[in-house]
Amino acid sequence: xxxxIIRAKELLENKTVQVxxxxxxxxxxxxxxxxxxxxxxxxxxxxxxxxxxNLAVYLTKREVKNIGKMAIVATLPVMRSIMMLISEQxxxxxxxxxxxxxxxxxxxxxxxxxxxxxxIEKSDLSNPEKYxxxxxEFNKLSPEEKFLYWQKExxxxxxxxxxxxxxxxxxxxxxxxxxxxxxxxxxxxxxxGNMEWHILRAMHLAGRCISCGECGRACPVGIPCHLxxxxxxxxxxxxxxxxxxxxxxxxxxxxxxxxxxxxxxxI
Amino acid sequence: MSDSIYKPYLMEIxxxxxxxxxxxxxxxxxxxxxxxxxxxxxxxxxxxxxxLGEGESTFCVASSPTRxxxxxxxxxxxxxxxxxxxxxxxxxxxxxxxPYGNTFPIEExxxxxxxxxxxxxxLPPMRCVIWxxxxxxxxxxxITIVYGARSVSDLVYKHELKEWEDRPDIKLITxxxxxxxxxxxxxxxxxxxxVLEKAAPSSENTVAILCGPPVMIxxxxxxxxxxxxxxxxxxxxxxxxxxxxxxKCGRCNVGKVFVCKDGPVFSYEQILTLPxxx
Amino acid sequence: METTRKLIRKxxxxxxxxxLSTTRKVxxxxxxxxxxxxxxxxxxxxxxxxxxxRSTLSVKNVVFPKVENLFYYTNKQTESTITDIDLNKxxxxxxWGAHPCDNAAFDTLRSIxxxxxxDEFFAKRLEKLVVIGFSCHLSDEYCFCTSVGLTPNSTxxxxxxxxxxxNGDYHAEILTEKGNAIVSISPxxxxxxxxEEAEITSVKQKFNHEQVTAKLATAFExxxxxxxxxxxxxxxxxxxxxxxxxxxxxxxxxxGKEGKRYRSWxxxxxxxxxxxxxxxxxxxxxxxxxxxxIMHKFSYMPERNNSLGCVGCGRCSSxxxxxMNIAEQLEALQNI
Ligand SMILES: Cc1cc2nc3c(=O)[nH]c(=O)nc-3n(C[C@H](O)[C@H](O)[C@H](O)COP(=O)(O)OP(=O)(O)OC[C@H]3O[C@@H](n4cnc5c(N)ncnc54)[C@H](O)[C@@H]3O)c2cc1C
Ligand code: SF4
Ligand code: SF4
Ligand code: SF4
Ligand code: SF4
Ligand code: SF4
Ligand code: FES
Numbered sequence: 012x013x014x015x016i017i018r019a020k021e022l023l024e025n026k027t028v029q030v031x032x033x034x035x036x037x038x039x040x041x042x043x044x045x046x047x048x049x050x051x052x053x054x055x056x057x058x059x060x061x062x063x064x065n066l067a068v069y070l071t072k073r074e075v076k077n078i079g080k081m082a083i084v085a086t087l088p089v090m091r092s093i094m095m096l097i098s099e100q101x102x103x104x105x106x107x108x109x110x111x112x113x114x115x116x117x118x119x120x121x122x123x124x125x126x127x128x129x130x131i132e133k134s135d136l137s138n139p140e141k142y143x144x145x146x147x148e149f150n151k152l153s154p155e156e157k158f159l160y161w162q163k164e165x166x167x168x169x170x171x172x173x174x175x176x177x178x179x180x181x182x183x184x185x186x187x188x189x190x191x192x193x194x195x196x197x198x199x200x201x202x203x204g205n206m207e208w209h210i211l212r213a214m215h216l217a218g219r220c221i222s223c224g225e226c227g228r229a230c231p232v233g234i235p236c237h238l239x240x241x242x243x244x245x246x247x248x249x250x251x252x253x254x255x256x257x258x259x260x261x262x263x264x265x266x267x268x269x270x271x272x273x274x275x276x277x278i
Numbered sequence: 279m280s281d282s283i284y285k286p287y288l289m290e291i292x293x294x295x296x297x298x299x300x301x302x303x304x305x306x307x308x309x310x311x312x313x314x315x316x317x318x319x320x321x322x323x324x325x326x327x328x329x330l331g332e333g334e335s336t337f338c339v340a341s342s343p344t345r346x347x348x349x350x351x352x353x354x355x356x357x358x359x360x361x362x363x364x365x366x367x368x369x370x371x372x373x374x375x376x377p378y379g380n381t382f383p384i385e386e387x388x389x390x391x392x393x394x395x396x397x398x399x400x401l402p403p404m405r406c407v408i409w410x411x412x413x414x415x416x417x418x419x420x421i422t423i424v425y426g427a428r429s430v431s432d433l434v435y436k437h438e439l440k441e442w443e444d445r446p447d448i449k450l451i452t453x454x455x456x457x458x459x460x461x462x463x464x465x466x467x468x469x470x471x472x473v474l475e476k477a478a479p480s481s482e483n484t485v486a487i488l489c490g491p492p493v494m495i496x497x498x499x500x501x502x503x504x505x506x507x508x509x510x511x512x513x514x515x516x517x518x519x520x521x522x523x524x525x526k527c528g529r530c531n532v533g534k535v536f537v538c539k540d541g542p543v544f545s546y547e548q549i550l551t552l553p554x555x556x
Numbered sequence: 557m558e559t560t561r562k563l564i565r566k567x568x569x570x571x572x573x574x575x576l577s578t579t580r581k582v583x584x585x586x587x588x589x590x591x592x593x594x595x596x597x598x599x600x601x602x603x604x605x606x607x608x609x610r611s612t613l614s615v616k617n618v619v620f621p622k623v624e625n626l627f628y629y630t631n632k633q634t635e636s637t638i639t640d641i642d643l644n645k646x647x648x649x650x651x652w653g654a655h656p657c658d659n660a661a662f663d664t665l666r667s668i669x670x671x672x673x674x675d676e677f678f679a680k681r682l683e684k685l686v687v688i689g690f691s692c693h694l695s696d697e698y699c700f701c702t703s704v705g706l707t708p709n710s711t712x713x714x715x716x717x718x719x720x721x722x723n724g725d726y727h728a729e730i731l732t733e734k735g736n737a738i739v740s741i742s743p744x745x746x747x748x749x750x751x752e753e754a755e756i757t758s759v760k761q762k763f764n765h766e767q768v769t770a771k772l773a774t775a776f777e778x779x780x781x782x783x784x785x786x787x788x789x790x791x792x793x794x795x796x797x798x799x800x801x802x803x804x805x806x807x808x809x810x811x812g813k814e815g816k817r818y819r820s821w822x823x824x825x826x827x828x829x830x831x832x833x834x835x836x837x838x839x840x841x842x843x844x845x846x847x848x849x850i851m852h853k854f855s856y857m858p859e860r861n862n863s864l865g866c867v868g869c870g871r872c873s874s875x876x877x878x879x880m881n882i883a884e885q886l887e888a889l890q891n892i
Contacts (some may be wrong), residue, residue: 075786172791332808
């Protein structure tokens with residue numbers, strides 16, 4: 012995508028930013044995150060349908076932040092993640108340059124956060140089409156069937172926490188699962204503990220999940236754990252008529268979380 | 279079948295000393311006489327202490343191998359296991375696996391002067407070797423102990439400090455950080471490195487054993503070098519996080535070195551060859 | 557034991573499988589509904605896959621389960637009792653269908669669990685395991701067994717290695733006494749070998765592991781690590797899918813006065829893995845953890861455990877959510 016490469020080069024050359032976070036193609040052809048610091052290397056940036064990872068997760072990673080001011084290739088979910096991170100005071104709007112990408116893959120001119128907000132507001136913020144089918148199917152199940160479905164899926168979970176690590180909203184330095192006084196969630200990966208972990212994760216993301224699907228994509232054993240948080244996105248919208256990640260000043264709808272809350276409505 | 283390597287000995291708390299508001303020393307006795315009989319350890323080794331149901335924690339054995347029939351540990355309330363441990367009472371059960379790790383080469387030190395330097399909660403790892411060498415007093419020349427803590431109330435082993443102070447064959451220098459003194463404090467006031475520099479012990483035929491928080495080590499090393507200590511004559515211990523204690527769980531390594539197997543005791547000469555992962 | 561070579565006809569293979577799976581636990585690969593390849597106990601022969609490249613998870617859990625109980629305890633007043641796990645209750649398992657890389661990994665795991673003192677949980681499970689391996693007739697761009705001293709038909713770790721012939725029959729290499737014991741269950745299924753050639757895939761060598769190991773000896777401070785791990789998100793996926801990763805956590809689980817101590821998989825990729833209670837962390841950032849991963853496998857293990865910590869299965873790379881491709885990085889490291 013030449014316009015993107017030109018823009019990235021420019022930003023690095025005139026030292027507006029020290030790093031451009033975008034995508035490159037790996038040796039097997041998979042698109043993966045790239046951190047371009049040298050304008051001469053901007054050529055390796057790509058943008059096409061393979062570029063699905065939500066890059067916003069890197070905006071809070073220490074070693075990336077250490078490089079300096081960041082520009083980020085941002086599809087809608089990335090922009091919404093940025094809004095969430097700003098509203099939760101994890102990010103200063105002034106510190107990043109957003110290289111917005113439209114739904115049809117064009118470079119957008121996102122001059123500032125107002126423009127970004129405008130773009131987000133006029134976009135469709137409901138769960139992406141590709142997940143809607145499954146969500147609808149899932150909603151047709153009886154509570155018992157839902158329970159059985161998740162029991163089967165989550166019995167595969169190995170607690171590698173790729174889902175958590177890949178999610179831009181899971182930025183806590185010490186996740187509740189790692190708190191041992193008291194031990195809310197058992198360390199080991201057994202079906203019961205896995206269910207508790209996913210209930211906790213879903214609860215912490217209710218009203219904050221911006222429906223990028225990254226958690227499910229990251230899971231090495233193919234658990235569609237994004238359906239849990241996306242289901243909650245639908246629920247929150249039904250009750251409160253809001254979607255996450257639409258403005259800098261959003262206060263979270265569900266801002267108090269109790270890790271040991273058993274919220275049966277998820278499953 | 280021999281016992282599982284993960285199975286702890288069951289020990290009974292025989293004595294409790296409240297060293298400071300958050301530091302305790304437990305004397306632990308084997309419940310099983312046969313196990314007590316077979317058990318032996320050397321200065322510098324550590325073990326995994328557990329409260330069944332809460333987990334295991336790594337502490338050195340703080341008592342001397344010359345005192346048989348029990349082991350002692352001194353621990354600070356820091357997290358889940360140490361808090362649970364601190365809630366136990368006399369007669370309660372503690373699990374113990376060990377001893378693990380290498381030892382202070384006290385045989386090599388025979389005929390030399392010993393300079394012990396400890397800061398804060400780091401006296402316990404050293405207490406074992408201090409008593410060990412004191413109990414074999416005639417094998418060593420001068421024994422000097424420099425011990426510093428943040429404040430008077432943070433000093434551990436107060437009764438033993440008194441004992442060491444009163445002994446003519448041990449030189450004890452205690453110090454507290456400025457502001458940490460009480461009106462009747464008779465020791466030094468100042469940080470360990472400065473107090474050491476002032477005391478200026480000779481490095482001639484002397485081994486220095488140094489344990490303490492990273493900052494203390496960082497500022498004490500140059501003083502020792504200035505006093506003429508060679509890297510191979512300075513010993514310290516590393517405390518990387520551990521689980522198994524015997525080189526399997528993969529948690530404690532510093533480069534290719536397993537702190538649980540090759541350590542926790544290292545000469546400064548060895549430390550210099552290690553990558554900075556401690 | 558001297559290797560003997562035999563032929564198993566296509567139909568005999570099914571017979572052998574059925575005999576085994578009706579008399580003992582057989583752990584074999586199947587294709588699950590979501591297309592993932594997973595191992596199951598005693599699946600029907602028709603469900604067993606013979607054409608998979610790699611299962612999502614390795615088969616290490618047969619010797620190193622993701623959760624293993626170490627003992628049970630009871631607390632009564634001041635008295636406590638500990639009950640050992642009866643390792644003699646561990647059942648015989650036939651591992652069926654695993655590829656040479658995965659089978660070689662049992663040796664690697666042994667080099668970790670049984671160096672110095674023996675971890676009897678692991679040792680017992682390995683003792684009870686019989687490995688009927690299958691050479692690879694398929695591979696993909698993630699495979700690199702040939703770069704780590706193995707081949708798509710190496711026999712290391714297998715008791716019997718089967719290689720498929722063009723006509724669908726199999727050559728069997730019977731490598732150990734355990735393998736012999738399997739043959740003796742139904743000797744008539746094992747015929748004399750033919751000249752037919754086995755279908756073995758070819759896997760391009762990407763790097764020379766000895767040269768990588770030599771380079772790593774002085775690479776600890778190299779800027780390579782930061783430059784090549786910025787995208788690593790610090791999950792446990794690579795270690796958990798890896799057939800040779802052996803790190804574990806030890807935890808207690810209480811319910812009232814009773815409970816157990818167990819160990820469970822852990823990973824050096826997690827930020828909290830090395831965190832001290834004081835808050836100090838010797839591996840404070842992700843690049844240091846990524847460095848540990850490669851260093852452990854390609855530098856520390858060759859020196860300390862006398863084995864290479866990687867069998868080239870490619871799982872960590874195909875399973876990594878951010879395409880951290882270990883072979884690509886090792887190739888680059890060879891040339892730094
Ligand atoms: C060789 C060695 C000797 C030690 N000697 C002493 C001593 O004599 N007295 C003392 O008070 N402390 C000592 N420590 C530190 C002590 O192990 C930790 O403070 C203690 O384990 C905290 O446990 P916790 O369960 O209460 O904390 P949590 O944070 O709840 O610990 C959870 C788990 O992490 C492990 N862990 C956490 N931090 C550390 C750490 N810094 N080192 C090792 N394991 C850790 C624990 O073993 C436990 O399994 C020593 C550590 C080592 C490695
Ligand atoms: S929970 Fe999943 S879908 Fe929602 S923001 Fe996080 S990664 Fe994206
Ligand atoms: S990524 Fe998948 S396997 Fe890993 S913790 Fe999440 S749901 Fe479990
Ligand atoms: S290399 Fe990949 S799988 Fe491993 S910790 Fe990093 S992101 Fe996770
Ligand atoms: S490091 Fe990767 S390629 Fe090597 S054995 Fe482990 S999972 Fe396979
Ligand atoms: S690579 Fe990491 S997780 Fe795997 S065995 Fe080595 S230290 Fe353990
Ligand atoms: S503590 Fe387990 S390997 Fe050192």
